[in-house]
Amino acid sequence: MPVRRVFGNRAGPAAIGLLIPPGQPTVVILRPRSLPWDLLCVHLDNEAIRFREFAREEAEAVAESLGAALELTDSSKNHRIETAPAPGSPGQCIRVALGRYHLIVCPRVPGQSYRPMVWATAEDASKAATALNHSLVPNAGETREIYFNSRHFTN
Numbered sequence: 001m002p003v004r005r006v007f008g009n010r011a012g013p014a015a016i017g018l019l020i021p022p023g024q025p026t027v028v029i030l031r032p033r034s035l036p037w038d039l040l041c042v043h044l045d046n047e048a049i050r051f052r053e054f055a056r057e058e059a060e061a062v063a064e065s066l067g068a069a070l071e072l073t074d075s076s077k078n079h080r081i082e083t084a085p086a087p088g089s090p091g092q093c094i095r096v097a098l099g100r101y102h103l104i105v106c107p108r109v110p111g112q113s114y115r116p117m118v119w120a121t122a123e124d125a126s127k128a129a130t131a132l133n134h135s136l137v138p139n140a141g142e143t144r145e146i147y148f149n150s151r152h153f154t155n
Helices: 056-071 121-137
Strands: 003-005 016-019 029-034 037-043 079-085 092-098 101-107 143-149
Touching: 003 037, 003 056, 029 121, 056 092, 056 101, 056 143, 079 121, 092 121
Parallel strands: 003 143, 016 143
Antiparallel strands: 016 029, 029 037, 037 101, 079 092, 092 101
16 A cells, blocks of 8 residues: 555655645645645635635545545546646646545645645756656655644644
8 A cells, every 4th residue: 555644743745635724614725744744625716716615524535535536546546636727816726626625735834724736837847747656646655644623733
């Protein structure tokens, strides 16, 4: 199995976190620790990016579903990473389909609200998408750690 679930405090620098911040409603965050970005679930809309909000129980089910999808990324190819024009601004963004959910890459800036990451050129976005794919899909013989966090948050 290329993915192994661990506790957050035991996860290594290449681990992937599935985070549910406090609050009602809340969002679901997929955090590849090895990259400076987080991925948030979004509604598909070519005109604007709208983050999906969930009731707490639903958010936990979404995080579990995303975790299960991560466990299948190498064998079933049930994920897709693509670059696309950034809605409402020049440049490119990165969208991810994972299982039945759609996510967008956002810069991880403590203390600031999430917003989609915009790369100036298609080439820059393509390089970032390749790095993201490597973070989500382990190489042959490699194991990727995932952890869940729905309780312990600090700024």
